[in-house]
Amino acid sequence: MRKSFITIAAAVLLLSSCGTNPKVNSEHVRMAGDSLIVNTEVLGASIEGYRGAVPLEVVVIKGKIADIRVLPNDETPRYLNRVMYGLKDKWLGKTISKAYKTEVDAVSGATYTSEAIISNMKLALEELQKK
Numbered sequence: 242m243r244k245s246f247i248t249i250a251a252a253v254l255l256l257s258s259c260g261t262n263p264k265v266n267s268e269h270v271r272m273a274g275d276s277l278i279v280n281t282e283v284l285g286a287s288i289e290g291y292r293g294a295v296p297l298e299v300v301v302i303k304g305k306i307a308d309i310r311v312l313p314n315d316e317t318p319r320y321l322n323r324v325m326y327g328l329k330d331k332w333l334g335k336t337i338s339k340a341y342k343t344e345v346d347a348v349s350g351a352t353y354t355s356e357a358i359i360s361n362m363k364l365a366l367e368e369l370q371k372k
Contacts (some may be wrong), residue, residue, distance in 0.1 A: 279365040290357035299365040
């Protein structure tokens with residue numbers, strides 16, 4: 242009885258691992274339903290805006306950038322919102338390779354924050370290109 246339980250448990254583990262994507266690095270990239278999500282909190286830890294790190298989550302659905310979320314940070318909300326309003330549409334809806342090739346300029350008046358977001362986005366896109 243115990244031997245058959247161990248055999249069944251091993252089979253379940255083997256079968257459950259067959260459905261995972263071996264190309265997804267769970268440290269920075271994870272699957273959520275049909276979305277691939279990159280988190281730059283660790284990748285871009287040394288990239289700083291005006292008041293510190295500005296990590297992102299970049300969501301890809303069917304090979305296209307579907308959303309860009311700013312994770313908790315110390316930037317001034319007014320400037321951060323201005324930057325995201327000015328930058329987000331530059332990448333949304335594009336494939337990973339097109340988004341990576343897109344030339345994006347900093348938003349005037351919020352240069353440090355803009356540059357941090359642009360750098361984090363580039364890191365996320367580089368990570369996605371590995372997948």
